[in-house]
Amino acid sequence: MREFHSYRPAEGHRLKHEPANAIVAPRPIGWISTVSAEGVANLAPFSLFNIASYRPLIIGFSSGGEKDSVRNARETGEFVWNLVGRDVTDVMILTGDEVGPDVDEFDMAGIEKIASVDVAPPRVAASPAQFECKVTEIVHLKDLDGIPSDFRMVFGQVVHVHINQECLLDGIYQTTHAVPVSRGGGPADYYEARADALVQKWRRGPVTPVDRKREFSK
Template sequence: MFYRPAEGHGLPHNPFNAVVTPRPIGWISTRGSNGADNLAPYSFFNAVAYVPPQVMFSSTSAKDDRGDTKDSVANIRETGVFCVNIVEYAARDVMNQTSGPWPKETDEFTDAGIARAACSEIDCARVADAPANLECRVTQIVKLEGAANFAVFGEVVGVHLRDDCLVDGLFDVTRFNPLTRLGYRDYSVVREVFSLTRPGE
């Protein structure tokens, strides 16, 4: 099968997300200028640079009460900061609860019963028991082609690692089993890890 996205695929559901998988989930916490906290998952997320460490996530839809975007990007425009909370398998249900199209006044930490803690370097809440949290200052927000598509880039200025995820000086993902996004309504979990040595190392 071959199709041109502009002409449609003719399938019951868009296969694009199922092709680019698995994708890590950036569980993004923000705080509006009014002090209200927000928490939402984004599967268009990744690390993009080592020095300085940088991450990005993309928001691809809008809400009526936020104009051209959603709560996360709207809050980041106001404050210039956000926190990435890494999602473990054990948090799958509460993460999913925070993905709803809730009104901008909704505090997803409270709504989903998620414990929060203060960030150290930025004015933002973080998921208290997440395996890791990346505190970020925005470097740029890029408008992408298409309505309501924005890519947010941030420099990581603070990192929290949960103590039980550190083993012999390494951050061990098998201790918490990262949750990943597939296509459609599907997710996966990392349970098996193997190592490869690059040529020349």
């Protein structure tokens, strides 16, 4: 027999901590760089983040309130996503601190910038991969009664991709070469993805070009 702790979120979870964040985890981190209308660079992490469309390639992050990243994306129509590898996790956490819009978080955390090609926001030089994006829409999320929540989802189409060559092997991107770090449930918990933690779909025989084609067309 299976027993479940069940609840309606509107009525409270009856646990010591909100579990939703820990259930939907680990989550990839949207480390988002933007530039304000005044030209100040901004960098902040958003774990409410993912790919929303493959064709065209669209990614999105969700912000509780009109944070600097959202305001900049709205005003300039551009942002960059920087993949968080293990090497940059500590400085990524520093950029989660709430600071004024006049503070350049790259400088604050001692993070080296690298220029983007098609958008103004700089990239994080030490990040293993970056997507330059142009904003397609910003959705103010509503509840079942149509009442606006505090959250805004920013979607952007990827217009330029940069991959550190060290993450490529025989022309294939190797997820674990970047040692990506994802967010766990609690405010201090993160998980890294390593090759020894790989769970692979059972296959009969070696990976064929057809398998590869099927995987990449998903």
